[in-house]
Amino acid sequence: MHDMNRPEIRAARPDPGPAEGEAQDLAFLLAQVARGDHQAFEAVYAQLAGPVYGVVRQVLRDPAQSEEVAQEVLLEVWRSASRFDPARGSGVAWVLTMAHRRAVDRVRSENAGSRREQKVASEAVTEYEDVADTVETSLEGQRARRCLDSLTDLQSESIKLAYYGGYSYPEVAQLLGTALGTVKTRIRDGLIRMRDCMGVMA
Amino acid sequence: MHVLTGSYALDALGAQERTEFERHLQHCPSCQAEVRGLHETAARLAIARSARPPAQMEQRVLAATYRTRQLPPLAGQRLRRDLRQTRLARLFAGWLTAGQSRPDAQPRRSGRDRGNGWGNSWLRSPRLVGAVAAACVAAAVGLGITQVATQHQLDSAHATSAAIAKVLDAPDARIEATPASMGGAVTVVVSALQREAVVTTSGMPSLSSSRVYQVWVMSSSGARSVGLLSSTDHIGQLLASGVQSGDQIGITVEPSGGTSRPTTTPVATVPLTT
Numbered sequence: 001m002h003d004m005n006r007p008e009i010r011a012a013r014p015d016p017g018p019a020e021g022e023a024q025d026l027a028f029l030l031a032q033v034a035r036g037d038h039q040a041f042e043a044v045y046a047q048l049a050g051p052v053y054g055v056v057r058q059v060l061r062d063p064a065q066s067e068e069v070a071q072e073v074l075l076e077v078w079r080s081a082s083r084f085d086p087a088r089g090s091g092v093a094w095v096l097t098m099a100h101r102r103a104v105d106r107v108r109s110e111n112a113g114s115r116r117e118q119k120v121a122s123e124a125v126t127e128y129e130d131v132a133d134t135v136e137t138s139l140e141g142q143r144a145r146r147c148l149d150s151l152t153d154l155q156s157e158s159i160k161l162a163y164y165g166g167y168s169y170p171e172v173a174q175l176l177g178t179a180l181g182t183v184k185t186r187i188r189d190g191l192i193r194m195r196d197c198m199g200v201m202a
Numbered sequence: 203m204h205v206l207t208g209s210y211a212l213d214a215l216g217a218q219e220r221t222e223f224e225r226h227l228q229h230c231p232s233c234q235a236e237v238r239g240l241h242e243t244a245a246r247l248a249i250a251r252s253a254r255p256p257a258q259m260e261q262r263v264l265a266a267t268y269r270t271r272q273l274p275p276l277a278g279q280r281l282r283r284d285l286r287q288t289r290l291a292r293l294f295a296g297w298l299t300a301g302q303s304r305p306d307a308q309p310r311r312s313g314r315d316r317g318n319g320w321g322n323s324w325l326r327s328p329r330l331v332g333a334v335a336a337a338c339v340a341a342a343v344g345l346g347i348t349q350v351a352t353q354h355q356l357d358s359a360h361a362t363s364a365a366i367a368k369v370l371d372a373p374d375a376r377i378e379a380t381p382a383s384m385g386g387a388v389t390v391v392v393s394a395l396q397r398e399a400v401v402t403t404s405g406m407p408s409l410s411s412s413r414v415y416q417v418w419v420m421s422s423s424g425a426r427s428v429g430l431l432s433s434t435d436h437i438g439q440l441l442a443s444g445v446q447s448g449d450q451i452g453i454t455v456e457p458s459g460g461t462s463r464p465t466t467t468p469v470a471t472v473p474l475t476t
Contacts, residue, residue, distance in 0.1 A: 034272070041267055045260060051245075054253035067256050071263050078267045082275040089238050096245040104213040141250035148247070162214035163247050169214040181205075188208030192236075195243040 026091035027084075034081035041078055048092070049074060052099040059103035059166040069106055073099045104166045147197035155190030158183050207233055211240035366441050369398045382406055382453065382470040390451050390472045399442045399474060401451055403431060406438070406469075409455065416456040417442070418464055420471070421449045430460045449474045 026047060032040035052073050057066035077095055084094050148156050154176070161172045173183040203226050209215050210223050227233050369375060372393035379389045386406030392399040401417055409415065415431040417440050428451075431438035442451060452468040 034275070036272060038264070038267060042264065045263060049255045049260065049263075050252035051249045053255035053259070054251040055248035057253055058251045063256070067259055070255060071259060071266070074263045075266050075270060078263075078272065079270055080273045082273055089241060090245070092249070093238075093242045093245040096248040097241050100244065100248060101213050108217075138249060138252065140246060141252060144246040144250040148250070159212065159247070162209065162212040163244060164251065167214065168216050169209045170216070172214065184205050184209055187212060187214065188205055188240075191208045191211060191240045191243055194246075195239050198243060198246055 027086040030077075030081050030084045030086075030091050030094075033078060034084070044077060044091075044095075045074060048077070048095050051092075051096055055096060055099055056103040058164045059100070059107060065106070066103075069102050070099070073102050076102075100163070107166045108168075143198055144194075147194045150197060151190045151193055152186075154178070154182075155186045155193070158186045159190050159194075162187060204230075204233060204236075207236045207240055211237055211244050365398070365443075366400050366439065369393045369396055369400045369441070372396050378472045378474070380470050380472050384455075384469045388451070388453060388470045388472055390474070392445065392474050394447065397444055397446060399445045399451060401428065401440045401442060401453075401472075403438045403453070406431075412458050413455050414458050414460060415469075416454050416460045416464070418452045418454065418468075419445055419449050420452045420464075421446075425452065425464050427460060427462070430456075445474055447474060 026044065029040045029044050029047075033044060049070070053066065053070040056070045056073070057063065060066045060069060073095070076098060084091060148159065151159070157176060158169075158172050161167050161175060162169060165172075167175065169183050169187060170180060172178075172187075173180045176183065178186075203223065206215065206219070206223050210220065210227075213220075215223060227237065370391055372395055374395050375391050375393050377389060377391050379387060381387050382403070384407050387404055389402045389404070390399050391402075403415065406415065415438070417428040417431060418425040419428055419442050428442040429440045431440065431453075445451075451472040451474065452464065453470045454464045454466045454468050456465060
């Protein structure tokens, strides 16, 4: 577009408080982005590129592919900001839900069939503990880790395999040698416990 | 079905089960509430795995936004829009209605009091309105400040934002607009009651680092400076106080740091006929 070379507005944003304020600020920024504000989008990028790229890479592993998917997700934030409805959840959740789902969909479409199953069988659970050069985590991230550690082993392993590993719950059941119904229940119970531990507002 | 909320929130359902669950979700408010909370929780799991993206990614994404058209809001969806923005949009729309017959004309009064429904112009010129709406949002948000600011600067910026908002909200607010000779446009919202005017520039060409745009209130007794517009800002905004009918808002190009009186021919003047 013709204004590509033009510097953009530097607007005074409302005071970004540490935690709550940030979330509020994000909803505000997304409303601006919906109206075509590139500057607001830069601020959204600054807040979310790390978690988006981090979670995508956690699932996909391959850096080049992760970058590609993370870019798609962030561009989708720009494209569909008008569809974000703050009444239905936080901006962080909106973006990261999209990021995780894209990563998982990419895995599933590529691994349809036996290749995936072989992989499932050969990969160790502990691999989902960490990926290298994870940014030193925010307070919120640290709290999430603590809460995750406070769950029972079966709960936290199920959640890690499902979320960080990108496995479906039947795959998780297979990996853990547990009944399907048990895994479904553990995932839900564990997440609810985490939610309460973190004081997340629904 | 309900036990699937957790697996759904973690994207751990297969394609078919996901579709079925989403269908169920539409008719299950308690599931919706639970899924919402679990999505928030899952987002924290993602935050716990934040990683530094490759350096070139930001540039790629930002560049791509300029090539990517945005989706319109869904029908029936209410966008958050505060009163002030709506009001300003009306002012701008009134100006557009007034301006449409002679697009290249000189500044003229607009009418928020015109009977000529602003809703029509809204529809007739969506692209222009979109651009103006973006400027409205900017106007409502505040004035241009540099990224690094001291607390004092921030405080005074907030105070100025509030003062600008007050002008935009004034019952007698009027809008005047004119193109600038070097390109871009100047829009002035003026309130006679408050004797204040909000000067907004948009699309003015960037200047070399040794030059700035300086805004003046020009009256029969001379010109006094309102302030400088950083030439790195695409949209600039300043508040002029103590204005009265008959004054003009003028913008000149001056050496960086500004001058005590205009030294060049104004690139734009806007008469204040309150």
